[in-house]
Amino acid sequence: MLSYGAALWCMSTTQPGYIADPAQLSGEWATPKEPTYYVEHDEKTYSFFVAPRESEIFSAEEFGKEIAFIYSLLCEGQEPLGAEFEAVWDANIDSLYEA
Amino acid sequence: MHKLPTALEHEPLVDALFEVRLKDSPSLAVILPGILFHELGLDSPAEKLPIADIPSPVRAKDPGLQYAPVVRLKWEKYYISVGERSIVVSCDMREPYPKWPNFKNAILRIIDCIGKIKVPGKVERYSLKYVNLITTSSLADQVSKINMSISLGNVNIKDEQVNIQVHKKEKDIVHILSVITGASGRRATGEAVSGVIVDIDSIRLMQPLDFSEFSSSLEPCLEELRQENKVKFFGCLRDATIQEMGPAYE
Numbered sequence: 001m002l003s004y005g006a007a008l009w010c011m012s013t014t015q016p017g018y019i020a021d022p023a024q025l026s027g028e029w030a031t032p033k034e035p036t037y038y039v040e041h042d043e044k045t046y047s048f049f050v051a052p053r054e055s056e057i058f059s060a061e062e063f064g065k066e067i068a069f070i071y072s073l074l075c076e077g078q079e080p081l082g083a084e085f086e087a088v089w090d091a092n093i094d095s096l097y098e099a
Numbered sequence: 100m101h102k103l104p105t106a107l108e109h110e111p112l113v114d115a116l117f118e119v120r121l122k123d124s125p126s127l128a129v130i131l132p133g134i135l136f137h138e139l140g141l142d143s144p145a146e147k148l149p150i151a152d153i154p155s156p157v158r159a160k161d162p163g164l165q166y167a168p169v170v171r172l173k174w175e176k177y178y179i180s181v182g183e184r185s186i187v188v189s190c191d192m193r194e195p196y197p198k199w200p201n202f203k204n205a206i207l208r209i210i211d212c213i214g215k216i217k218v219p220g221k222v223e224r225y226s227l228k229y230v231n232l233i234t235t236s237s238l239a240d241q242v243s244k245i246n247m248s249i250s251l252g253n254v255n256i257k258d259e260q261v262n263i264q265v266h267k268k269e270k271d272i273v274h275i276l277s278v279i280t281g282a283s284g285r286r287a288t289g290e291a292v293s294g295v296i297v298d299i300d301s302i303r304l305m306q307p308l309d310f311s312e313f314s315s316s317l318e319p320c321l322e323e324l325r326q327e328n329k330v331k332f333f334g335c336l337r338d339a340t341i342q343e344m345g346p347a348y349e
Contacts, residue, residue: 042302044275046168046182047228047298048114074154077156
């Protein structure tokens with residue numbers, strides 16, 4: 001994974017699913033890179049009665065893993081802007097946080 | 100096969116729903132609510148569900164969220180819930196179960212309404228799911244309600260907490276049978292209940308089909324799916340359990 005300063009720049013690796021572990025970028029959460037196992041079953045019909053029970057109460061660790069997973073999905077969806085936009089970014093980065 | 104009851108005096112049902120999933124469709128949650136609101140003459144506006152706050156690209160990549168509804172509408176005794184690529188018709192369980200003929204007619208009416216607007220995308224599967232909670236206190240009682248005999252090593256299941264799920268494929272239908280003892284929850288009416296859950300999810304997989312063609316051919320297939328689902332449910336129960344529910348045979 002290549003990063004260009006700003007956290008929004010990510011490029012995909014050949015490994016599907018988990019690319020960069022943003023939790024590890026921050027050095028705070030130790031999340032596994034891949035699930036321990038996969039289960040290939042037909043997906044159940046979505047039910048409001050059952051679904052809330054399956055996501056009942058998160059421990060702090062589980063919540064952290066869920067958030068880290070969401071961030072990893074966000075990173076996976078990033079694309080490089082290209083040379084033209086890169087040049088504009090580089091030319092204006094200094095004024096980005098100008099008060 | 101024993102004759103199936105047509106009605107139960109003591110209905111253990113806590114959720115009853117029909118779901119259809121599409122592929123290669125634009126966001127149904129954007130297209131359908133306004134059309135359904137108009138076509139069905141709804142009184143109250145669409146309700147945005149909490150899961151809609153998760154960004155769409157994130158939901159699209161998560162297998163557990165891809166088909167989760169994001170918008171819900173209330174129509175008569177039913178809810179119509181719409182996801183990015185799914186439509187769910189469910190019974191409002193704050194009221195008594197309207198019985199299958201009425202539920203079926205509601206499903207067909209809604210699907211017909213959607214079929215007429217020629218929504219893009221193809222139907223890849225549809226399903227009926229009935230979730231029942233048979234109330235009884237002890238785990239031993241809960242296990243005894245179910246027509247099952249399980250042993251794992253030297254453990255014979257008699258009064259244990261059990262969470263079992265079986266995927267049974269029969270022709271083009273996959274039945275997901277779930278039995279969970281030690282369950283407790285709250286009905287839509289607010290009543291606290293505890294007992295054993297018997298959840299029968301019958302899914303028909305199919306070759307992708309245009310929605311309008313799916314709509315016009317649904318009725319006999321839906322009736323067959325319902326009967327198969329019923330067979331599985333009552334087959335999971337002991338005869339004594341069925342009798343306690345006050346069955347009616349017409």
